[in-house]
Amino acid sequence: MAGNGDSAAEFLPDRLSLAGLRRAAADCRGCPLYRNATQTVFGEGLKRSRLMLVGEIPGDREDRAGKPFVGPAGRLLDESLVEAGVDRDEAYVTNAVKHFKWEARGWRRLHSKPSAREIKACRPWLDAEIEVVEPEVIVALGATAAKALIGSDFRVTRQRGELIESELAPHLTATVHPSSILRNPDADARRAAREEFVEDLRVVAAVLNDGS
Ligand code: URA
Ligand code: SF4
Numbered sequence: 001m002a003g004n005g006d007s008a009a010e011f012l013p014d015r016l017s018l019a020g021l022r023r024a025a026a027d028c029r030g031c032p033l034y035r036n037a038t039q040t041v042f043g044e045g046l047k048r049s050r051l052m053l054v055g056e057i058p059g060d061r062e063d064r065a066g067k068p069f070v071g072p073a074g075r076l077l078d079e080s081l082v083e084a085g086v087d088r089d090e091a092y093v094t095n096a097v098k099h100f101k102w103e104a105r106g107w108r109r110l111h112s113k114p115s116a117r118e119i120k121a122c123r124p125w126l127d128a129e130i131e132v133v134e135p136e137v138i139v140a141l142g143a144t145a146a147k148a149l150i151g152s153d154f155r156v157t158r159q160r161g162e163l164i165e166s167e168l169a170p171h172l173t174a175t176v177h178p179s180s181i182l183r184n185p186d187a188d189a190r191r192a193a194r195e196e197f198v199e200d201l202r203v204v205a206a207v208l209n210d211g212s
Pocket of ligand 2: 007008025028029030031032033034040097098099118121122123125
């Protein structure tokens with residue numbers, strides 16, 4: 001297995017800590033995505049965060065900043081969390097895949113979706129983050145994260161906001177990806193989609209407030 005470039009597993013440190021994981025992930029070559037990206041975008045948040053938010057893959061802004069959800073999708077996420085009554089500072093925020101994937105469109109770097117193989121290759125980082133943080137609630141943002149965390153038959157459109165018991169955390173749920181809301185060309189539809197997103201996050205706020 002070693003060195004064949006199909007998994008992050010061989011790059012994981014022996015002892016798991018967030019600082020150690022972050023350092024090790026910076027040098028990950030578990031799949032080809034590190035080649036065209038600026039840097040690894042590792043998860044961010046406190047070790048004992050009660051909530052973990054899992055996105056898909058960093059975008060252009062995240063690639064430059066080295067931090068997850070700092071671009072337009074991140075702004076929408078922040079605002080929606082505030083509206084739902086969840087403090088982003090209390091959440092650990094990460095992605096299913098840790099390197100930006102893109103295609104050139106003239107001078108622009110157009111975001112592409114990760115392949116099933118890349119998601120699988122990067123999975124050891126996410127599992128290690130879950131092991132260290134031990135969140136009470138995990139929220140998958142979008143179908144990619146939902147399929148990875150819940151299963152391939154999970155349908156975000158039908159099952160969003162449902163709380164699921166899981167080996168990964170006492171509560172697991174999924175909702176749409178904030179980017180999907182931003183892509184909606186119609187302002188009214190965008191507003192409605194955003195309100196539904198906040199509703200899903202209110203379910204999460206209720207669980208967190210219940211347990212405190
Ligand atoms: N979209 C994601 O899935 N993750 C990010 O970090 C930013 C945008
Ligand atoms: Fe490693 Fe994940 Fe980056 Fe691939 S995307 S090189 S598995 S950190």
